[in-house]
Amino acid sequence: MTAGGLLKRLAQLIITVLAVTLFSAFLLELLPGDPVEVLVPFGSDEQREAVREDLDLDQPFIARYGTWLSGFVTGDMGNYYTVSSKRPVWDRLKEAFPKSAQLVLYSQILALIIAIPVAVFAAAKKDTFFDRMSNTTAFAMLAIPNFALALVLQYYLGVKWKIFPTSGYTPITENPAEHFEKMVLPCITLAVGQIAIYMRLLRSDMIATLQQDFILLAKAKGMRSKRILFRHALRPSSLTLLTVAGLNVGTLIGGALIVEVLFQIPGMGFMLQEAIGQRQIVAFQSLVAIIAIIYVIVNFGVDLLYTVLDPRIRNERSA
Amino acid sequence: MSLADTAASPVPVPGTGPILEVTDLSTSFASPRGRVGAVNGVSLSLERGRTLGIVGESGSGKSVLSRSIMGLLPASTAERTGSIVFEGKELSDWGDKEYRELWGTEMAMIFQDPMTALNPVMKIGKQITESLRFHLDMDRSTAKDTAVELLRSVRIPEPEKRFSSYPHEMSGGMRQRVVIAVALACGPKLLFADEPTTALDVTVQAQVLDLLEEQQRERFMAMILVTHDLGVVAGRAQEIVVMYAGRIVEKAPTRTLFADMKMPYTEALLSAIPKLADPPHTRLAAIGGRPPDLVNPPEGCPFAPRCPYVRERCLTELPALTPVDGDDTHLFACHYPVDSPETIEIKDRLTAQGLLISSPPPGSASDGAQDGR
Numbered sequence: 001m002t003a004g005g006l007l008k009r010l011a012q013l014i015i016t017v018l019a020v021t022l023f024s025a026f027l028l029e030l031l032p033g034d035p036v037e038v039l040v041p042f043g044s045d046e047q048r049e050a051v052r053e054d055l056d057l058d059q060p061f062i063a064r065y066g067t068w069l070s071g072f073v074t075g076d077m078g079n080y081y082t083v084s085s086k087r088p089v090w091d092r093l094k095e096a097f098p099k100s101a102q103l104v105l106y107s108q109i110l111a112l113i114i115a116i117p118v119a120v121f122a123a124a125k126k127d128t129f130f131d132r133m134s135n136t137t138a139f140a141m142l143a144i145p146n147f148a149l150a151l152v153l154q155y156y157l158g159v160k161w162k163i164f165p166t167s168g169y170t171p172i173t174e175n176p177a178e179h180f181e182k183m184v185l186p187c188i189t190l191a192v193g194q195i196a197i198y199m200r201l202l203r204s205d206m207i208a209t210l211q212q213d214f215i216l217l218a219k220a221k222g223m224r225s226k227r228i229l230f231r232h233a234l235r236p237s238s239l240t241l242l243t244v245a246g247l248n249v250g251t252l253i254g255g256a257l258i259v260e261v262l263f264q265i266p267g268m269g270f271m272l273q274e275a276i277g278q279r280q281i282v283a284f285q286s287l288v289a290i291i292a293i294i295y296v297i298v299n300f301g302v303d304l305l306y307t308v309l310d311p312r313i314r315n316e317r318s319a
Numbered sequence: 320m321s322l323a324d325t326a327a328s329p330v331p332v333p334g335t336g337p338i339l340e341v342t343d344l345s346t347s348f349a350s351p352r353g354r355v356g357a358v359n360g361v362s363l364s365l366e367r368g369r370t371l372g373i374v375g376e377s378g379s380g381k382s383v384l385s386r387s388i389m390g391l392l393p394a395s396t397a398e399r400t401g402s403i404v405f406e407g408k409e410l411s412d413w414g415d416k417e418y419r420e421l422w423g424t425e426m427a428m429i430f431q432d433p434m435t436a437l438n439p440v441m442k443i444g445k446q447i448t449e450s451l452r453f454h455l456d457m458d459r460s461t462a463k464d465t466a467v468e469l470l471r472s473v474r475i476p477e478p479e480k481r482f483s484s485y486p487h488e489m490s491g492g493m494r495q496r497v498v499i500a501v502a503l504a505c506g507p508k509l510l511f512a513d514e515p516t517t518a519l520d521v522t523v524q525a526q527v528l529d530l531l532e533e534q535q536r537e538r539f540m541a542m543i544l545v546t547h548d549l550g551v552v553a554g555r556a557q558e559i560v561v562m563y564a565g566r567i568v569e570k571a572p573t574r575t576l577f578a579d580m581k582m583p584y585t586e587a588l589l590s591a592i593p594k595l596a597d598p599p600h601t602r603l604a605a606i607g608g609r610p611p612d613l614v615n616p617p618e619g620c621p622f623a624p625r626c627p628y629v630r631e632r633c634l635t636e637l638p639a640l641t642p643v644d645g646d647d648t649h650l651f652a653c654h655y656p657v658d659s660p661e662t663i664e665i666k667d668r669l670t671a672q673g674l675l676i677s678s679p680p681p682g683s684a685s686d687g688a689q690d691g692r
Contacts, residue, residue, distance in 0.1 A: 213435040220391060221450045221501065222423030225415070231449075235440045310440055311485040 013296045020292040021072075021285050025065050028281055035279035039081045054079065054086075055282055068285050077290075078282030080275075089283045092271060093290060097253075099169055100260070100267030104252040106183055107190035108245060114191070115198035116241075120229050122199070123206030131203075138196035150189045150262045157185060167264040186263040190256055194248060198241055205237040235309055242309065246302030250295035254287070337364040338509055338541045339388070344401035344411075346380075346387040346565075353614045357383040359565040360401070367508070368539040370532075372552030372559040372573070374588060378610045380565035381545045382431075385511045388543075389426050390418035405509070423450050427502035429531075431514040433494035437486040443470075443497050444482035447504050454505045469500040473530060492523035496530065503534060510535070510542045516551065528555060549585075550592050553577065561585045564611050564621035567640055571649040581643065581656035584622045620654070627669060628655055628662040 035057065036048050043051070056064040071078060077089040122131040158166030164184045172179040209215065210233055218232045219225075257269035264270075268291065275284040307314040346358040358380045365371045375381045386392050388403055390413060403410040405421070430436040438446055447469060448462040457465065463482065470478035473496040486494055495515065502510060512531060516524040532555055535542050544552055552559055552573070559576050561569040561584065569582040580586055590604045608625040611617050617624065623633040632654050643649040655661045 213430050213432060214438040216391060217428075217430060217436050217498070217501065218438070219415075220389065220422055220426075220428045222419050222421075222454060222505075223449065224419070224453075227449075227453075232438055232441070236438070312439060312487050 009296075009300055013293065016296055017289050017292045021069070021289045022065060024288045025068070025281070025285050026061070028276075028279070028284060029061050031279070033279075035281055038279045051081065057281075064281075065285075068282055072286060072289060077286035080280060080283045081278070089286045093268075093287070096266060096268045096271045098171075099265050100253050100256065100269060102172070103183065103186055103190065103256060103260070103265060103267060104249055107187040107252070107256075108194070108249060110187050111191040111194035111198055112245065115195045116202060116234070118195075119199045119202035120206060120234060123203045123210060123233075124225065124229055126207055134199065135203075138199050141192045142196040144192065146189050146193060147258050147262060149192055150185070150259060153185045153189060154262070167262070169265045169267075182263075186256075186259050186265060189259050189263075190252065194245075197244065201244060202237060202241045205240050206233055209233045209237040238309060239306060242302055242305060246299050246305075250298040253294050253298075254291035336366075338367045338406060339363075339365040339543075340402075340404040341388060342402040342404075344384070344387065344399070344403060346383055346392065346397055346399050348392075348398075349396045350614065354398075355613045356616065357565050357613060358387060361562075361565075361567055363560055363567070363570070365509070365541050365543065367541050368535070369558070370535065370542045370544055370552075370556040372556030373543060373545045373562060374547065374549055374552060374559060375562035376547050376588070376606070376610065378613075379562040380613075381547075381562050382513050383565075384562070385428070385513055385543055385545050389422075389428055389511055390415070391428070423507065424454050424505045425507055426509045426511070427505075427507035428511040428513060429495075429498055429502050429515045432518045433491055433498050434518065436498050437494060437501075439486055442483050442485055443489070444484075446497070447501055450501070450504050466500075466504070469504055470497070472534070473497070473500045473503075474526075475500075491519055492527065495519060495523075495527055499527070499531065499534070503538070506538065508540060510540050511545070512542060513545045514547070515544070517546070517548075524551075547588075548592070549588050561588065564616060565613060566621065566652065567650070568622065568653070569651040570640070571651075575646070575649050579643075579649070579658075581649075581651035581658065582622075582653050583626050583628050583657055583662070586657050587625075587627075620652075628657075628665045630655060630661065 035055065036052050040047055040051050052058055056067050059067070068078065075090075077093070079086040080089050080092055118134050122134045125131050154166045157163045165178075165182050166185070168182050170178040170182055206229075215228060215233055218228045223232070254268040254272055256267070257273050259265075260267045260269035261273055268287065272284070272287050272291075274280070275287055341364065342362045344358060344361045345356065347354045347356045361384055363371065373381045373384065383392070387397070387399055388410075390410065392399075394414060399411060401411060406425070410418070410421075437443065444463065444466050447466040448457075448459075451457045451462040451465055452459070455462075467478045467482055470481055475481050475493060475496050481489070481493075486497070489497070495518075499515075510531075515531065516527050519527060528551065531542070531544075534540070544556055546552055549559075556573055558570070558572050560567050561576075561582060563584050569576065569580065569585050571580075576585065577589075580589070584606075587604075587606045591606060593601075593603060606625060611621045611624065617634075619632075619634040619636055620626070620638050623629045626633065636654070638652045638654050640650050640652045643651065657666075
């Protein structure tokens with residue numbers, strides 16, 4: 001990656017963050033009602049005035065956005081209000097981020113571990129029973145809304161058969177076994193829809209790759225079919241999959257809102273949901289900005305991975 | 320030159336007997352419009368260390384024939400009948416599993432387009448060493464040394480450095496050399512070269528062909544050289560098979576074929592090669608029309624609709640592949656070969672009218688027929 005490319009990325013990041021935060025701030029502005037009423041419902045008039053001033057609610061929208069922005073770039077993300085006190089947003093973010101990151105990471109690994117081999121074999125055995133079955137299953141999985149799946153899993157695997165805990169979060173440093181036990185159901189919930197998408201994508205790219213001459217050459221060399229599929233065909237077929245998986249990671253950190261709420265995992269999505277519900281305008285904007293930054297960084301990482309997967313891209317970049 | 324009816328000995332003795340004996344091979348594909356008969360009743364045989372040229376235009380079934388013999392066609396759509404005997408083994412009912420014992424070590428193939436034949440995300444060295452390690456059980460460093468030697472033998476400059484190059488970092492000619500090295504890696508006894516020079520610059524074509532010939536001699540390898548260009552096989556193959564619409568239309572030792580060709584299609588292929596002696600602006604001879612539809616092949620001779628010497632009988636009766644009187648190494652499938660009185664008569668008339676041999680036949684209602692001055 002050249003200095004010019006890096007600079008382009010940075011510009012992209014700034015524009016994305018500005019656009020996203022401005023838009024989301026505007027959306028919150030459209031919500032009816034006074035945020036102060038929600039934040040300090042039982043406070044005295046002085047307390048209310050203090051909050052109003054702290055949140056710059058007495059100023060016009062653009063000025064308020066400007067104040068937030070100048071705070072954000074200097075590292076001040078504003079305060080998170082509770083009924084009795086306020087906490088810096090940054091403090092909560094530090095706790096929430098690893099939880100979301102773990103959830104997303106595990107669910108992506110799970111989704112890819114299942115989707116890749118199924119897609120590879122479905123492509124190799126195109127139009128056979130296995131291929132059709134996996135396609136049908138994929139569509140069915142795609143059609144299940146994740147909140148419904150979450151409830152079903154919680155009821156059967158959690159409440160009825162008591163195999164996995166239904167909700168909560170334990171840090172991995174505290175008790176690894178319990179950490180993973182509690183992660184199982186939310187990860188399955190998140191992964192199911194992704195498996196379907198990844199499978200479909202990889203299958204069609206694999207089918208295209210398997211038509212290529214170099215696959216025939218590998219066959220004519222006498223390579224075993226498993227080796228041809230996984231060593232020759234998989235890598236050149238995985239660029240689309242990687243792109244979408246990367247976009248997903250970005251979206252799900254903070255975007256796995258329903259799953260985090262249903263399974264009581266106090267991650268970024270959970271926090272975001274809380275911030276919207278309670279009109280935490282400043283905290284919400286900071287959260288959205290952080291999520292946007294993570295998103296852009298993750299996709300930057302994906303771009304770097306392209307060059308690992310495909311040497312031709314490596315050359316284009318350095319040229 | 321032994322005939323096709325020589326019995327294949329059950330225990331092949333190296334250096335004797337044909338390495339490959341194909342009898343009445345037909346290959347067809349399932350298509351939405353019906354079965355496509357890509358190869359129809361082809362018989363041929365090849366001796367060790369020799370070269371057989373298969374010549375024909377696109378769609379004549381020459382590539383399908385070589386892939387069919389090598390078992391590289393998808394089993395789900397391709398259907399094969401007839402007999403293929405390779406080194407005394409009958410291959411016709413073999414599937415991928417059995418063929419895998421031959422691929423790479425006994426038979427290998429060079430593909431037409433070196434731009435797509437190499438894996439773009441794998442270093443070229445690795446593409447050679449993987450078969451060495453798999454088939455010959457070499458360890459990493461022996462395989463690397465062998466691969467570098469192979470690259471050197473196909474005249475790739477700085478083979479140690481090129482070992483870790485990716486295909487896109489090399490030119491077309493260099494890539495085709497790599498493809499050749501890949502094919503030669505495990506010392507195959509039979510090499511299929513499917514249009515090995517078609518995608519290359521004219522300047523490198525001869526180099527690559529010479530390289531192939533040299534490697535073939537050194538390894539005493541049999542080779543099937545598939546091409547649309549009679550010029551390519553002229554000096555390199557001992558025997559030539561001319562294919563049209565999935566059939567052999569003429570088969571002869573190279574010298575005989577060029578000296579005494581019988582089939583108008585062979586003649587047309589030859590006249591389609593531009594000659595250096597031609598004056599500038601000579602009209603390029605081409606064979607008018609297209610090969611027939613292989614789903615519903617026409618009755619009669621498949622070449623009849625494009626043949627300048629066509630007669631009534633050609634349109635209704637399929638000519639059989641028959642030997643020339645007194646020479647059973649030379650076979651052809653034509654009712655009125657180019658030296659028959661009927662054909663000579665038409666030829667004289669066409670020449671008198673100033674029509675080129677290769678222009679579309681009269682009555683085919685194309686613009687070429689009215690073009691004569």
